[in-house]
Amino acid sequence: MCRCCSPPGVGTGGIRQPAAAEAEPSDPAQQMSLPPHPGLGAERTWYARNAPEAQLHSVLQGHKATDVCIVGGGLAGLFLAQSLAQRSISSILIEARQIGAGASGRNGGFCSPGWAATHAAIEKKLGVASARELFELSREGFSMVRDTLQAVDAELTWGKLQVSTFDAADALQRSRDHLAHRYGYDIEYLDTESVRSRLDSRRYHQGLRDPGAFHCDPLQLCRALMSSLDPSSTELFEATPALGFSRMPAGWQVRTPQGSIQARRLVLCCGGYGGREVGRLRRMFLPITTYIVVTPPLAALGQVIRTTDAVSDDRRAGNYYRIVAGDRLLWGGDITAFGRHAPERIATRMGRDIAGFFPALAGRDGSVAVEIAWSGLMGYARHMMPQVGPLADDLWACTSFGGHGLNTAPVAARLVAEGISGESDRWKRLAPFGFCWNGGLFGPLAAESVYRLMKLADRWRALGFKSA
Numbered sequence: 268m269c270r271c272c273s274p275p276g277v278g279t280g281g282i283r284q285p286a287a288a289e290a291e292p293s294d295p296a297q298q299m300s301l302p303p304h305p306g307l308g309a310e311r312t313w314y315a316r317n318a319p320e321a322q323l324h325s326v327l328q329g330h331k332a333t334d335v336c337i338v339g340g341g342l343a344g345l346f347l348a349q350s351l352a353q354r355s356i357s358s359i360l361i362e363a364r365q366i367g368a369g370a371s372g373r374n375g376g377f378c379s380p381g382w383a384a385t386h387a388a389i390e391k392k393l394g395v396a397s398a399r400e401l402f403e404l405s406r407e408g409f410s411m412v413r414d415t416l417q418a419v420d421a422e423l424t425w426g427k428l429q430v431s432t433f434d435a436a437d438a439l440q441r442s443r444d445h446l447a448h449r450y451g452y453d454i455e456y457l458d459t460e461s462v463r464s465r466l467d468s469r470r471y472h473q474g475l476r477d478p479g480a481f482h483c484d485p486l487q488l489c490r491a492l493m494s495s496l497d498p499s500s501t502e503l504f505e506a507t508p509a510l511g512f513s514r515m516p517a518g519w520q521v522r523t524p525q526g527s528i529q530a531r532r533l534v535l536c537c538g539g540y541g542g543r544e545v546g547r548l549r550r551m552f553l554p555i556t557t558y559i560v561v562t563p564p565l566a567a568l569g570q571v572i573r574t575t576d577a578v579s580d581d582r583r584a585g586n587y588y589r590i591v592a593g594d595r596l597l598w599g600g601d602i603t604a605f606g607r608h609a610p611e612r613i614a615t616r617m618g619r620d621i622a623g624f625f626p627a628l629a630g631r632d633g634s635v636a637v638e639i640a641w642s643g644l645m646g647y648a649r650h651m652m653p654q655v656g657p658l659a660d661d662l663w664a665c666t667s668f669g670g671h672g673l674n675t676a677p678v679a680a681r682l683v684a685e686g687i688s689g690e691s692d693r694w695k696r697l698a699p700f701g702f703c704w705n706g707g708l709f710g711p712l713a714a715e716s717v718y719r720l721m722k723l724a725d726r727w728r729a730l731g732f733k734s735a
């Protein structure tokens with residue numbers, strides 16, 4: 268029987284449909300009569316499925332005035348609201364859908380120091396001293412997330428393992444030494460035997476383990492932040508998309524479907540989800556789609572993946588995964604600049620991908636069963652570093668964290684709050700990367716070509732050839 272003829276829940280590939288008793292409640296966006304965002308599927312994530320139903324904040328109606336209007340309720344927007352409140356600056360945060368509906372509440376949950384761009388790229392652009400300063404900033408963001416989660420007794424699982432899909436003993440040891448000597452950050456080198464004692468896959472060779480990194484439930488992080496905000500200094504509105512903004516004699520006016528906000532300052536924290544309404548900022552990032560799936564409970568999982576670490580491989584378009592709920596595998600990967608695929612298609616591809624690394628988990632059809640699949644958008648600048656700073660007088664952007672936003676969005680938000688309050692100009696440390704054009708119509712094409720080349724290079728290296 269081919270996969271598409273399998274009844275739901277029987278085949279090991281595709282997505283197992285929830286039984287009637289566990290049927291998903293309808294998408295909150297539908298309840299709010301919001302049009303679906305092209306980069307945000309109606310599919311529920313693993314995190315949303317396990318979280319208590321959130322009470323929606325109200326929709327903005329009528330006119331409001333505030334010091335700072337924040338557009339976007341992801342980590343950047345939420346940490347910004349918190350950082351402003353800590354400096355006695357009031358704000359209104361508007362979110363088009365629900366808090367954490369974007370990348371921040373649907374990501375892999377890996378939290379470690381660093382940026383989306385490599386150390387080498389940052390050093391090349393800024394020199395070693397400034398690269399060190401940026402690394403310290405990324406650690407500051409890491410601590411902000413850790414502290415937020417620990418304050419609500421959220422579960423953090425420590426340890427992140429990066430494994431190589433080809434023989435890379437020398438290169439990995441050099442990376443470890445580089446991090447230790449240049450950045451004072453210690454990670455462990457694991458030889459092939461140690462890696463394979465943790466991960467039962469012949470495709471893996473050596474690895475680097477960061478015992479100081481952790482993984483977490485990202486939606487829980489968003490909700491913890493949301494709950495920590497004091498309504499007397501921060502007002503939150505959900506299902507309230509910004510439709511556009513215009514300059515006023517003293518600040519900016521933001522239009523929403525049923526109201527408007529007059530603010531002395533406006534900060535755009537829209538991640539990869541901002542559309543035309545964010546003006547010229549839309550021409551400065553590329554929305555890149557990526558995918559995550561979660562398997563049903565797998566009896567053999569503990570024998571095959573014998574670590575609670577978050578794991579990623581070193582392929583340039585690599586996978587990342589971790590065990591969730593004790594016996595399920597959360598597996599992420601694949602990137603495209605051209606929209607999103609249907610959950611069924613994601614499930615099929617990822618199910619085969621997992622089986623390629625861990626054949627022992629595959630069913631009779633050679634694929635690993637998938638229960639939930641979803642996609643998300645990351646905002647990427649061409650230089651792969653965040654775009655943070657003023658776009659015009661009293662108009663700031665805090666965006667483009669790529670696939671390394673868990674720690675970098677929080678610290679960038681703090682830098683913006685410091686900039687707005689006049690406390691510091693630390694945001695200028697990111698300024699050398701600056702706002703840059705996304706390549707217009709050619710941007711997605713160029714990005715897609717790069718990803719495809721990266722995938723080819725991955726295959727080439729896995730076959731034992733060294734690529735340029």
Ligand SMILES: Cc1cc2nc3c(=O)[nH]c(=O)nc-3n(C[C@H](O)[C@H](O)[C@H](O)COP(=O)(O)OP(=O)(O)OC[C@H]3O[C@@H](n4cnc5c(N)ncnc54)[C@H](O)[C@@H]3O)c2cc1C
Nearest residue numbers: 339341342343363369370371374375377509538643672673
């Ligand atoms: C599938 C996936 C896995 C990832 N895994 C990891 C990981 O393991 N570790 C890591 O460090 N990073 C990871 N990332 C990246 C990380 O999640 C992001 O970099 C980070 O969450 C970005 O935060 P943000 O606040 O800038 O954007 P978002 O969280 O995307 O928030 C932007 C918000 O703005 C809202 N918005 C947009 N336009 C408007 C408007 N006009 N009006 C009102 N609201 C608007 C959106 O609805 C959205 O909620 C992953 C990303 C994805 C998609």
